[in-house]
Amino acid sequence: MKTPAQDLAVLAIGQALTSTVVSLLTAVSSLSGEHLAPSPAFSTLPVTATVLGALAMVYPASTLMGRLGRRSGFLLKALAGIAGGALGCAALWAHSFALLVAGAFLLGVFSAFGQYYRFAAIDATSDDAERTRAVSLVMGAGVAGGIAGPWLGSASGAWWPGVPYAGAFAALALVCVALAVSQLFLSSGLGRQDAAAPLPTDSAAGGGRAALGADFYAATALCAVGFAVMTLVMNAAPLSMHHGGHSLRDSSRVLQAHFALMYLPAFATPWLAARLGLRGLVAAGLAAGAAGCALAQWPAQSFGLYVVELGLAGVAWSFVFNGATLLTAQTYPAPQRARAQGLNASLVYLANVAAAFAAGGLLHWQGWAAVNLACLPLLAAGAWLLARRAA
Incomplete structure (x- = not known):
């Protein structure tokens, strides 16, 4: 075994x-x-x-x-x-x-x-x-x-x-x-899934599958916010850099920094979660995302600024998505696991699809600063959900 x-x-x-x-x-x-x-x-x-x-x-x-x-x-x-x-x-x-x-x-x-x-x-x-x-x-x-x-x-x-x-x-x-x-x-x-294990019933509905609670949907929404913000910024950045006269080599280096900072912070997650708690970890990710979006409002976007902005977007995804995934795991019983995880992944992916399609249009019609401004209401909604769930 x-x-x-x-x-x-x-x-x-x-x-x-x-x-x-x-x-x-x-x-x-x-x-x-x-x-x-x-x-x-x-x-x-x-x-x-x-x-x-x-x-x-x-x-x-x-x-x-x-x-x-x-x-x-x-x-x-x-x-x-x-x-x-x-x-x-x-x-x-x-x-x-x-x-x-x-x-x-x-x-x-x-x-x-x-x-x-x-x-x-x-x-x-x-x-x-x-x-x-x-x-x-x-x-x-x-x-x-x-x-x-x-x-x-x-x-x-x-x-x-x-x-x-x-x-x-x-x-x-x-x-x-x-x-x-x-x-x-x-x-x-x-x-x-243990096929012999009975699903919990919803007594208010007279039986059947139990409804997943508000905590599940709040944690899932946080996962979706983390993914949507990352997708908006990541998909728009190469085109924005191209329009700003940066080379393909420059945009590739920015994306490498972004990918590295999407995954590398995960190794620090246990240490941070022990000190901040999972909600604190998610809050730190929301703050990192907001900081990157604020920097994108600077009129002259240099190579160095793009590195910092995409790096912060990567850190935000790592803390928000991974922290919210761990919060989600606390919100459903074992017999509901496959259903809850499938619903979580579906809702997250729907948010990802919407962000992927929106990124190009936002950049084309309004520019890089507007793409990042569009992320701020999502991050604010994530902060509201986090505070509401923590209350």
């Missing part, structure tokens, strides 16, 4: 490989779409297909893993990634835009399962202190993928000079093979 420490090590490897795939896909999806699309208007259709694939699967993924366990779910995820990478590679060889879109949809299914590494880390532990350390370790491992993915996309994109980006999708599929092998070492029963 595997120990929790062994399971956490496997989950950390899985998170690192998953973030490698996601960051690699981010680097090549739109470029490959532009290369194959019959019209420039359709160049971002593969990105849209990835979003739709994730949105369609994010709730069913929780139900599947409740029945089959985390190992089976993450293996299915890896298989979807292998198939999506293979289809993307084949699409570029065959010059088929339809195949590329199909592959991107499967990679969205892959991404949906990736939402559950944070909950799998919680499943592998028993008390609150262990949960905090577990989420810290597993989420912090994502920094490796944030660095490796863009590098791998650049290195593999020219494997076949006559077929641009095909090598990147082939490399993506190989990473998913490694992911599948790694997840074989998870405990088979991790995260599996």
Whole structure:
């Protein structure tokens, strides 16, 4: 029988490989779409297909893993990634835009399962202190993928000079093979819902599934705020820098700083949570996000300012999202786990989708300062929810 420490090590490897795939896909999806699309208007259709694939699967993924366990779910995820990478590679060889879109949809299914590494880390532990350390370790491992993915996309994109980006999708599929092998070492029963355990009933409703309480929705909303603010800022920053005359190399370095500060602070989460509490940790993240948005109102946006702003956005995501995930885990009973985690991931992803679509329009019509101003009401709402829940 595997120990929790062994399971956490496997989950950390899985998170690192998953973030490698996601960051690699981010680097090549739109470029490959532009290369194959019959019209420039359709160049971002593969990105849209990835979003739709994730949105369609994010709730069913929780139900599947409740029945089959985390190992089976993450293996299915890896298989979807292998198939999506293979289809993307084949699409570029065959010059088929339809195949590329199909592959991107499967990679969205892959991404949906990736939402559950944070909950799998919680499943592998028993008390609150262990949960905090577990989420810290597993989420912090994502920094490796944030660095490796863009590098791998650049290195593999020219494997076949006559077929641009095909090598990147082939490399993506190989990473998913490694992911599948790694997840074989998870405990088979991790995260599996006990089918014999009765669901709690809602006496006011006369039976059936218990309603999840206000604390659950408040903590889930905090997760959504953390993700939406990060997505708004991260998606708009490269275009804003381009419009401001900064080079592609500069924007890549800013994004590297952002990814590093999304994941590295997770390693300090146990220490900070012990001193500030989980609510204090979330509050610190909301403050970091607000500080970054305030700096974005400065008229002349230098390279250094972008580094600080995107770095603060990364820290904000780490503290708010990870802290709120741990708060969420305190709000539902074990028999409601699969349902609660699926609903949490679905609501968070809906907020992420809305932010991703809003970022481009806000930047185009109003500019970088307005994108950051739009984040402030979200952060204020998060602070209100945090204070209300703490009362």
